[in-house]
Amino acid sequence: MSVSIVRTVAELRARIEQWRHAGYRVGLVPTMGALHDGHLSLVRLAKTRADRVVVTLFVNPKQFNNADDLAAYPRSEAEDAGKLGAVGADLLFAPGLDEMYPQGFSTTVSVAGVSEGLCGAFRPGHFDGVATVVTKLLLQSQPDVAVFGEKDFQQLAVIRRLVADLNMPVTIVGGPIVREDGGLAMSSRNLRLTRGGRAAAPRLSAALFDAAKRIAAGEDVDSVIAQTKADILAAGFTEVEYLELRDAETLAPVAKPGQAARLLVAAWLDGVRLIDNVPVSAQIYA
């Protein structure tokens, strides 16, 4: 059975108010739809932390710096609602554009620091759009816990920062990346790859895991990164936007391992931008 859908903040709040009244803990899983097993794993995770789980579906124009990317973003609400019903979500909040950004809307939430570099350098305004819409979604639903995927690792860091900075009374939980059999990180954008692209795409995660292993084993970070970029291009990717070792929490650049770090990549294949990241754990350096 498909999950029940509401489209206004008033309806959303009325449902949540009933749950609150019954003493239920509420979990939130914000998405842009086109749901895959990665999203569904976040819903399952939310269900372990809350009695009732709301999923949101809103393709947020403010976080698209590229109009073509926004237009091409896959939309499949009816299918999404079916998947959410099957996995036990309790409510889908799928507001229209006017409900989220009515005429006169003028407010922007910006997070400095963690939003700089990486995707922030290549997608101007993207994290302002993310921070603004996530602030709204959290205030619309006021959940006890909200779950975001580690696939968008920098986004998760931005959200943790803004929730702490603005004193939002919610616990943020990161859900691990879910990968296809070949290792490719699940992403709604994978749907836009050609058959050839689908074949080449797993080379990104393979290169990333290999690089993380070599860095952890003590190889020179800069050399590993340069070689890995070349490998990714050789696999058929047209551009590597970045491949960087960063502090796992602050996302500050890490010149030399010795602390919990994360290796993050963004690269273009078939006109589709793919991102991925892997831990490079501190223990491995010891």
Add this chain to the structure above:
Amino acid sequence: MSVSIVRTVAELRARIEQWRHAGYRVGLVPTMGALHDGHLSLVRLAKTRADRVVVTLFVNPKQFNNADDLAAYPRSEAEDAGKLGAVGADLLFAPGLDEMYPQGFSTTVSVAGVSEGLCGAFRPGHFDGVATVVTKLLLQSQPDVAVFGEKDFQQLAVIRRLVADLNMPVTIVGGPIVREDGGLAMSSRNLRLTRGGRAAAPRLSAALFDAAKRIAAGEDVDSVIAQTKADILAAGFTEVEYLELRDAETLAPVAKPGQAARLLVAAWLDGVRLIDNVPVSAQIYA
């Protein structure tokens, strides 16, 4: 008896949680201290709208564009606490700088539109600082209602906008300006005027009321404004930053009356910046 004081968000939330448990409605009155009868009128207003009233005292460095103004801002916490006890406030939240902006703080809330022009033109960054700290105070305390003075009319418009835009579940109430016997709008900054300045200051509100009456009576807006600026300077003010007729809600410039409008002024006297505003009601034009 002085009002009880807490200094951490955790203590604030523990108190409010008890009130919530008892079914009380909570009101919030944010201030920067140096309390006068204008502030106390806001506390009285909050008491008519809530069962328990929290006043906050935080001189927010992020909303001072001028370091001298910040350094010179009057501070009188013990006296403030006594006044709040007398007027029946239930709690004073007076956090330190590290409690509000701990190391690593990186988030800014910005409101476009209503924050532009007027004070926004002369105090760069001021309304970002206001929007950020008010968002924090509202999320720290999660009141049912929050009261702000109409003395800072543009600030009130910015706050109404951000609360609507971010879907904050709180009702914003504006409290009317409280004036001294001569008509001068009460302000913590009045304390910094010399004796001569105190004598000249009421000429600002007198000129403003007179201009509003003439505009409402149909006189040409531009001429009235030009003459009134000259009158304010003749009264001993050293600069009129702005004197403008604006839409009372959107704060958009109003070229010709015919809708609910507000006449707003900022002017310097004795090295002190004073602001004031008066309604120019639509009915008067009819």
